[in-house]
Amino acid sequence: MHSQTISLKAPYSFERLVRRLETHPDPQMRVDAEQKTLRRAFRVGNHAVLTTIRFTGDQEQPILSWETHAALRENEAAILEKNIRHMFSADVDLSPIYAQMSQDPRLVPLTERFRGLRFLLDDDLFQSMVRTIIGQQINLAFAATLMERLLELAGEKVEDADGNCFLAFPTAERVAAMDVEQLRPLQFSQRKAEYIIDFARVIANGQLELDGFWRLSDEEILAQLTKLRGIGKWTVECLMMFGMGRPDLLPVADIGLKNGIQLVYGLGERPDEHEMRKIGESWAPYRSYVCLYIWEMIGAIKRKEPWVHA
Known part of the structure; x- marks a missing residue:
C-alpha cells in the first residue's frame, strides 16, 4: 500500500468542494461527505489506480491524505x-x-x-479537452451523462475489494481507434463525436504534445489548439482553467459567467463581452478565481442554498 499526507495552505473547504460537485457532477468520483473521502481511479502510465482521498482537520487547519493498494513503483507513486x-x-x-x-x-x-x-482540476489534459468538447453548448447534467457513457464504453475498469467498479478515463489511443457510429447511439451529436475522435487522433498520432503546453503561454496554447476542428477560444480557455489551473483567464463567451456578473454587479441586462472585459480588468491577475466564485454563486442559487444578494 502507498499512502501520503499532503500539506494544504488554509483555508481549504472540503464542504464547498462537495457542494460544487452537486451541480458539477463527476462520474468518476465517489464522494462520502460524512467520512470526508473521495474515491477515484487515476491513470498512472499504463495503470488504472484506485485511490482514496481523505480530508481531515478543518477549513483553517486542513489536511489531505491519499492511499492506494495498487502495486506502484516509487516513480509512479510520485506521479x-x-x-x-x-x-x-x-x-x-x-x-x-x-x-x-x-x-x-x-x-x-x-x-x-x-x-x-478552490478549483477541482482535471488530472489529465487529454481528458480535460474531451470533457470540455462534450460540454460545448449543453447543460452540466447532460454533459456528465455523456461523460459517464463514454467511460462505460471505453474506460478502463478497476474494482475495489468489495467488487465496486471504478472507471479510469480512456487513453487517446483508445478513443482514436473508435468510430463516430459508436458514440451516436449514446446521444453524442455527429459533430461532437467527430471533434472528440479527431482530437484523440491528433494526440495519438503525435501531431500535438499536450505535456509541452505547460511551458507555453496562454496565447501560444490558444494559437495551437484553435487550429483544430471543433475547438474555439472558449474551449481552450476552459482547458487552461480547469485542466491547467491557469489563474488569469476570463471566458467572456460563457453564458453562466454573463449571468453571474449581471447578478453580482446589479446590471439591468447581461453584459456584452466588452463590458465583461472592462469589469474584469480589476480582477487581474486572478480572473480565473473570481470567475470560479461567481460561478459558484450561480451554483448555490441552483442548489437553493440560502443566499441574499445585496
Whole structure:
C-alpha cells in the first residue's frame, strides 16, 4: 500500500468542494461527505489506480491524505501524488486572491460565503479537452451523462475489494481507434463525436504534445489548439482553467459567467463581452478565481442554498 499526507495552505473547504460537485457532477468520483473521502481511479502510465482521498482537520487547519493498494513503483507513486496535488489545487495560496477581491465590495460577499473554495482540476489534459468538447453548448447534467457513457464504453475498469467498479478515463489511443457510429447511439451529436475522435487522433498520432503546453503561454496554447476542428477560444480557455489551473483567464463567451456578473454587479441586462472585459480588468491577475466564485454563486442559487444578494 502507498499512502501520503499532503500539506494544504488554509483555508481549504472540503464542504464547498462537495457542494460544487452537486451541480458539477463527476462520474468518476465517489464522494462520502460524512467520512470526508473521495474515491477515484487515476491513470498512472499504463495503470488504472484506485485511490482514496481523505480530508481531515478543518477549513483553517486542513489536511489531505491519499492511499492506494495498487502495486506502484516509487516513480509512479510520485506521479500519482503530483496528479492529486494538481487536481485538488493543493499548492494554491488563496490569500493574495482574497486580498485582490477585497478591493471590490461586490466581491467580498463571495469570498465570505465560499471561503476555502478552490478549483477541482482535471488530472489529465487529454481528458480535460474531451470533457470540455462534450460540454460545448449543453447543460452540466447532460454533459456528465455523456461523460459517464463514454467511460462505460471505453474506460478502463478497476474494482475495489468489495467488487465496486471504478472507471479510469480512456487513453487517446483508445478513443482514436473508435468510430463516430459508436458514440451516436449514446446521444453524442455527429459533430461532437467527430471533434472528440479527431482530437484523440491528433494526440495519438503525435501531431500535438499536450505535456509541452505547460511551458507555453496562454496565447501560444490558444494559437495551437484553435487550429483544430471543433475547438474555439472558449474551449481552450476552459482547458487552461480547469485542466491547467491557469489563474488569469476570463471566458467572456460563457453564458453562466454573463449571468453571474449581471447578478453580482446589479446590471439591468447581461453584459456584452466588452463590458465583461472592462469589469474584469480589476480582477487581474486572478480572473480565473473570481470567475470560479461567481460561478459558484450561480451554483448555490441552483442548489437553493440560502443566499441574499445585496
